[in-house]
Amino acid sequence: MRKLAAIILSSVLVLSLTACSNNRQGETATQAPSSTDAPASTPAAGDNESEESTVTEGTASDGNILIAYFSVPETDGVDTVAGASRVVVDGEVLGNNQYIAQLIQQEAGGDLFRIETVQEYPGSHDPLLEFAYNERAEDARPELATQIENLDSYDVIFLGYPNWNADLPMPLYTFLEEYDFSGKTIIPFTTHGGSGFSRTIQRIQELQPDAIIIEDGLSISRNSVPDAQSDVTEWVAGLNL
Numbered sequence: 001m002r003k004l005a006a007i008i009l010s011s012v013l014v015l016s017l018t019a020c021s022n023n024r025q026g027e028t029a030t031q032a033p034s035s036t037d038a039p040a041s042t043p044a045a046g047d048n049e050s051e052e053s054t055v056t057e058g059t060a061s062d063g064n065i066l067i068a069y070f071s072v073p074e075t076d077g078v079d080t081v082a083g084a085s086r087v088v089v090d091g092e093v094l095g096n097n098q099y100i101a102q103l104i105q106q107e108a109g110g111d112l113f114r115i116e117t118v119q120e121y122p123g124s125h126d127p128l129l130e131f132a133y134n135e136r137a138e139d140a141r142p143e144l145a146t147q148i149e150n151l152d153s154y155d156v157i158f159l160g161y162p163n164w165n166a167d168l169p170m171p172l173y174t175f176l177e178e179y180d181f182s183g184k185t186i187i188p189f190t191t192h193g194g195s196g197f198s199r200t201i202q203r204i205q206e207l208q209p210d211a212i213i214i215e216d217g218l219s220i221s222r223n224s225v226p227d228a229q230s231d232v233t234e235w236v237a238g239l240n241l
């Protein structure tokens, strides 16, 4: 009789231990993401989920941001206020998007990467217009002269370019066809003469269907480029990187 009681008792013990250990596994599985993925600043449960999935929290300080840009400073001719694509900073002539890229870096950190082509673009306005027009008419893919060395180490790619002929400049097509940004977040910015982004954000999405494209990109009129600092500061802050 005592033997039977001992068997029943040990069976009950084994069953309750199994139940306990199952519970712990369950707890660990639900707790793990919040303790490993989420830094202190992560929004509380119930906050906007899409924010978490589009821009990786706490990554700015991890140095995983790349600021890639294409920009053609018009070194000849009129100044920015009169409509040319250039800004002069400390005596250095910069393209409009080049300048905005530098401001973004000041705010967000990260590495700057200039998209350059083997064939140089004309430095004055009318020849540049003609050159770009022909490239677009030919649906050209200009060969790139600069390469990203370590794409794997970047999760967030700011991508800047001028609006050319209501489209992406053709070197951006080469760039977006050459690299695979699947799973990465692309944050577009542009400077323009009045057209804003046109349909370039949709174009980026078509060329990189598996990347996360932030549609709330930064669009700055070329006339406002020299005074863009506060707009850039505000926009970057709103991205919650």
Ligand SMILES: Cc1cc2nc3c(=O)[nH]c(=O)nc-3n(C[C@H](O)[C@H](O)[C@H](O)COP(=O)(O)O)c2cc1C
Binding pocket: 070, 071, 072, 073, 074, 083, 084, 085, 086, 094, 095, 096, 097, 098, 128, 129, 130, 132, 133, 161, 162, 163, 164, 165, 166, 167, 191, 192, 193, 194, 195, 196, 221, 222
């Ligand atoms: C070839 C070419 C085509 C352009 N086409 C447009 C256009 O369709 N719409 C627009 O708003 N601005 C257009 N612009 C103006 C540029 O978008 C603007 O000057 C921009 O700030 C240049 O940037 P960047 O200095 O970084 O190259 C064009 C400029 C060039 C040179």
